[in-house]
Amino acid sequence: MKLGTMMTMLGMGAVLTACDCCPQGEAKALSQDKELRAVMDNFTQNEVPAATPLVEKREVELIRLVSLVTQQSGALLQEEVATALAQGLAPEEILEAIYQCAPYTGFPRTVDAVEIARSLFKAKNVKVDENRGTVTAQSRLEAGADAQGTLFGQTFRDMAKNGKSGMPTINYFLASNCFGDYYTRKGLDLNTRELLTMAILVNLGTEPQLKAHIGANLKIRTAEYVEQAIYNCLPYCGYPRTLNALRLLKEAVAEAASQQGPSASSGTLNAAGAVNATVAKNMPSKDWSVFPVGKPNDAYAKYFVGKSYLDMISKEQVGVGNVTFEPACRNNWHIHHAKKGGGQILIATAGRGYYQEWGKPVVELKPGDVVNIPAGVKHWHGAAPDSWFQHLAIEVPGEGTSNEWLEPVSDEDYGKLK
Numbered sequence: 001m002k003l004g005t006m007m008t009m010l011g012m013g014a015v016l017t018a019c020d021c022c023p024q025g026e027a028k029a030l031s032q033d034k035e036l037r038a039v040m041d042n043f044t045q046n047e048v049p050a051a052t053p054l055v056e057k058r059e060v061e062l063i064r065l066v067s068l069v070t071q072q073s074g075a076l077l078q079e080e081v082a083t084a085l086a087q088g089l090a091p092e093e094i095l096e097a098i099y100q101c102a103p104y105t106g107f108p109r110t111v112d113a114v115e116i117a118r119s120l121f122k123a124k125n126v127k128v129d130e131n132r133g134t135v136t137a138q139s140r141l142e143a144g145a146d147a148q149g150t151l152f153g154q155t156f157r158d159m160a161k162n163g164k165s166g167m168p169t170i171n172y173f174l175a176s177n178c179f180g181d182y183y184t185r186k187g188l189d190l191n192t193r194e195l196l197t198m199a200i201l202v203n204l205g206t207e208p209q210l211k212a213h214i215g216a217n218l219k220i221r222t223a224e225y226v227e228q229a230i231y232n233c234l235p236y237c238g239y240p241r242t243l244n245a246l247r248l249l250k251e252a253v254a255e256a257a258s259q260q261g262p263s264a265s266s267g268t269l270n271a272a273g274a275v276n277a278t279v280a281k282n283m284p285s286k287d288w289s290v291f292p293v294g295k296p297n298d299a300y301a302k303y304f305v306g307k308s309y310l311d312m313i314s315k316e317q318v319g320v321g322n323v324t325f326e327p328a329c330r331n332n333w334h335i336h337h338a339k340k341g342g343g344q345i346l347i348a349t350a351g352r353g354y355y356q357e358w359g360k361p362v363v364e365l366k367p368g369d370v371v372n373i374p375a376g377v378k379h380w381h382g383a384a385p386d387s388w389f390q391h392l393a394i395e396v397p398g399e400g401t402s403n404e405w406l407e408p409v410s411d412e413d414y415g416k417l418k
Contacts, residue, residue: 029075044235052228054298059192060232061089062097063199067236069101069113070203081117091121091128096187097196103178104200104209132186141172144180147407151194151216154412190407191220191302191332195229202230202245203237211248215256220332220408222301223253284324284388289350291322291390303332303405305414306382319395325353329389330382330414333358333406342375342398346391353389354417355381356409362417365391375401380409385417 030037049060061084068077084094094117102110121128135143145160156175164172183193198217201210217226226249234242284293294311297304306329314320336344346355348365355371356362358378365371365381373379375398383389395401 029079040235048231048235052231054222054225054228054301055232056299057087058089058093059195059229059302061087062093062188062192062196063229063232064236065094065097066101066196066200067203067233069098069109070105070200071236072109072112073236074112074116077113078116078120081120085120085124085126090187091117091126092132092187095128096132096185096193099185100182100188100193100196101200103182104197104204104206129186134184134186135180140180140184141176143184144175144178147183147190148175148179150190150407150410151219152212154410189405191405194220195302198226199229199233202233202241205237205241205244207244207248210245211252214245214249214252218252218256219305219411220302222296222298222307223249225298225301284350288388289324289390291349291392293324293390294322297323300331303334304382305330305332305408313392318397321393322349323391323393325351325383325389327383327387328385328414330354330409331380332408333378333380335378335404335406336373336375337400337402337404338375338398339400340398341396342401343377343396344373345394345396346371346373346381347394348389348391351389352384352387353382353391354384355379365389378406382409385414 028037030040044064052060055063061080064080065077065084068080081094085091095114098110098113098117101113120126141160141164145157149155149157159167159171160175164176167175183190188196194213194216198210198213201213204210214226217229221229227246230242230245230249233245291313292311294309297308297310300308300310307326308329308331309324311322311324312319313322336342346365348367348369348371350367353365354362355365356379357373363371364384371381375396381391
């Protein structure tokens, strides 16, 4: 079966011919224009990735997918879906990235993109889990408002308490449809969906909405990470919209800093208009702890609110990481899974922090305190608002171990802590 069939859909017409350089001999765009193809490949595959090392390969691929859906490029989208599969993305992840475009680009572009992906899955005999929805007609409003509240504040949960009749129509649609029907689905977690929403809006150039979602991402990721995610949109949306997005990022960083006071993170512009985020909070003195602060924990930045640092003390026998949190930094709710054994042990070594299990009161942690976390328990830990915090994180050996990262601890809940 030829993948290069005529796509007679809105804005996505494409005829691709097979070539050897695509994954597994898939069809490739620009087979008749090798010079433009070479320029495009060098920029998208070499230069941009080299300049954005913080963004994980999986998220780079997802950003590319939503960018191509938004820009209505059927030829490149068909190729990128094949690439995503070849790089190990699950078909459910690919489809959910496309679905996430629907509330922002509308159904026509999304439906066309789904058809392209589905045609390729069929040609490759790729099976898809078709049961990814988690809400019902009765639960979608509450679930959507909860997701909206996690990202943007308790006000959105409160607005939905009186149901549809107590809300303006647009607010009801946003909570029940935009967030309830999409953000709650299986296949992609909440944080990844919010990153992709930002990428979609960068491509659309819708500045008021983009700035709000940049702000939401800054609660999840560092400014450097957000900046590099924006650069991954550049090959698809061009320089004007990228420069506009970088300007909005600068504004959002400055506004977040002013709201949090003089001890908050701030950002400065370099000559190109990009954000260089700096931490105004004074680093602890060298004698603050017997363990070093370590290097910025950039690989896991998307799972933290605020800045953290990591120094792996042991990688043999038992993994032991020394994690340092700046004031008010905390990781997202998460679960350590294991078929047998597993879990984690925390030993507080410096400063003051907190630990909380889902449905239980917050526990204050000071040097010498030990927390035993069984496998399967949803929890978070981090620093107090006014103190740096450091703990050792010891991996308990087990079988079939994995980590599941969930939603951030809301500002409202964290703000109740002293």
